[in-house]
Amino acid sequence: MVELVLVPLAETSSRANHTGLWRTLKPVIDYSSCIRCEICWKFCPDNAINLEDGRKTPAPNQKVIAFSIPVIDYDYCKGCGICANECPEKCIEMNFEEE
Amino acid sequence: MPTSIPEQELMEPGHTACQGCGATLAMRYVLKALGKKTVVSVPASCWAVIPGAMPNRTLDIPMVYTPFAATGASISGLREALDIRGDSDYNVVGFAGDGGTADIGLQSLSGAMERGHNVFYIMYDNEGYMNTGVQRSGSTPYGAETTTTPVGLDRNFKKQQKKVVADIMMAQGVPYVATATIAYPEDLIRKVQNAKKTNGPKFIQILAPCPTGWYYPPEKTIEVSRMAVQSRMFPLYEYSMGTFRLTRPSKPVSVKEYVQSQKRFSHMDEDEISILQEEVDRRWEGLLEKETH
Numbered sequence: 001m002v003e004l005v006l007v008p009l010a011e012t013s014s015r016a017n018h019t020g021l022w023r024t025l026k027p028v029i030d031y032s033s034c035i036r037c038e039i040c041w042k043f044c045p046d047n048a049i050n051l052e053d054g055r056k057t058p059a060p061n062q063k064v065i066a067f068s069i070p071v072i073d074y075d076y077c078k079g080c081g082i083c084a085n086e087c088p089e090k091c092i093e094m095n096f097e098e099e
Numbered sequence: 100m101p102t103s104i105p106e107q108e109l110m111e112p113g114h115t116a117c118q119g120c121g122a123t124l125a126m127r128y129v130l131k132a133l134g135k136k137t138v139v140s141v142p143a144s145c146w147a148v149i150p151g152a153m154p155n156r157t158l159d160i161p162m163v164y165t166p167f168a169a170t171g172a173s174i175s176g177l178r179e180a181l182d183i184r185g186d187s188d189y190n191v192v193g194f195a196g197d198g199g200t201a202d203i204g205l206q207s208l209s210g211a212m213e214r215g216h217n218v219f220y221i222m223y224d225n226e227g228y229m230n231t232g233v234q235r236s237g238s239t240p241y242g243a244e245t246t247t248t249p250v251g252l253d254r255n256f257k258k259q260q261k262k263v264v265a266d267i268m269m270a271q272g273v274p275y276v277a278t279a280t281i282a283y284p285e286d287l288i289r290k291v292q293n294a295k296k297t298n299g300p301k302f303i304q305i306l307a308p309c310p311t312g313w314y315y316p317p318e319k320t321i322e323v324s325r326m327a328v329q330s331r332m333f334p335l336y337e338y339s340m341g342t343f344r345l346t347r348p349s350k351p352v353s354v355k356e357y358v359q360s361q362k363r364f365s366h367m368d369e370d371e372i373s374i375l376q377e378e379v380d381r382r383w384e385g386l387l388e389k390e391t392h
Contacts, residue, residue, distance in 0.1 A: 019113055043124070045320070092281050
């Protein structure tokens, strides 16, 4: 059966838009006090925080070293600051973007 | 460590939502709960522009645009067509804003629910027509300033109380009705998964705070959403096959504190806040009564 497409179709992923250009405040995670609770990942409206292997990253204690770490993708982070506001350890700092 | 919500992402980064948007989080959680076999139908709303201009898409699942008043009709049609093709395992989701649900789309929503199709209708409630520039909707609460209810010298803020569509759906006898908010993603995802077990129409109202239209700094989105539940402005409940369960907030705050967190209420004086508090208390009493019956 031939499938006729009678409506406009959008096929390009929005990954082509680097919305990180909108940012005025840049979140920076201090891994040495990050407890890997993943709350920042959970509340990111831009999917700009990915969970990655963090065995070689400094950690506050040995218990959390095997857990994955949140890594911010600055190509897409719009700098809303939800992660810094919700972080229970307050280890995400919002810095002004420099030139 | 297993994550508290599913790890699968069906929404891609690079969408054009505002900084700190609550509606994108609502979509992200709903898709996490439902998985890849899902079709979403979206009317004119913020979500019609969030995927970006024409060749762009931001969801990894099929998304259909539909006229403003036709979300209910479109999900009914999608469901029946998928059933005829033998794709009964697909979830059909209508994802509409509060303007497209409480005002413009109410008749087609009510019709779809009455016909009893096996569909989800998710209303993300940002309490106004935020996409077109913050106009008042039926779901805007008492006291809010919008561009069509400007305060000014005549104090023309919204004088009517919020119309709660979830309560209307409960009165209509929809088998599964729930309210949720983005500050409690585990609860939201559990409710969507519970709804999936019900065979028939399902309605979920999700409060999605909007920094642009509520005039608060974007980093406060989760905080405001949490406060809406704690102040009982937006009670969380689940109504499934006749059983009603109300969530009691662990740390109650007053309506005054909630109102002070947003600039859209900044003009309100003590008397006006007490009118809002009375309405919130009255509604809470009504919900408590529903639980005992």
